[in-house]
Amino acid sequence: MDGKGANARLAGPAGLAVDSAVNVYFVETISHVLREMAPDGTVSTLRGGGPNHFGLVDGTGTAARFANPYGLAIDSGGNLYVADTGNNAIRKVTPTSMVTTLVGSGPTNAGYVDGSGSAARFHY
Numbered sequence: 001m002d003g004k005g006a007n008a009r010l011a012g013p014a015g016l017a018v019d020s021a022v023n024v025y026f027v028e029t030i031s032h033v034l035r036e037m038a039p040d041g042t043v044s045t046l047r048g049g050g051p052n053h054f055g056l057v058d059g060t061g062t063a064a065r066f067a068n069p070y071g072l073a074i075d076s077g078g079n080l081y082v083a084d085t086g087n088n089a090i091r092k093v094t095p096t097s098m099v100t101t102l103v104g105s106g107p108t109n110a111g112y113v114d115g116s117g118s119a120a121r122f123h124y
Helices: none
Strands: 012-016 024-027 031-037 042-047 069-074 080-084 087-092 098-103
Touching: 012 080, 024 069, 031 069
Parallel strands: 012 069
Antiparallel strands: 012 024, 024 031, 031 042, 069 080, 080 087, 087 098
16 A cells, blocks of 8 residues: 555565665565655555556556566666566566566566567566
8 A cells, every 4th residue: 555654555575776866666576566665755656556456568557567576676767677577577667657578478488598578588
């Protein structure tokens, strides 16, 4: 649940990234979402559909779907990179909320294959 300080509720937080404005980003593996904590302690859900809405769906905001996201990194342009373990994929989230799948192609395509785009295979 979004909120400030102790009023926010978290479910399986993992991975942390901090931007230049000191916003803290993290994923929740149980809720399948990407969240942000502002410098004042306010927690907001940015991307993902919540605990009952998961999958491999590219899109903007809460229309995008993740499945057990775990790792997170940020680049100098403010793009976030999510290790979407349930989807065996690496996803990119732009500062304008667009989520795209960079490599990997879903939960039924796990494996260990070098390649680019959807030809690459990961297992978690």
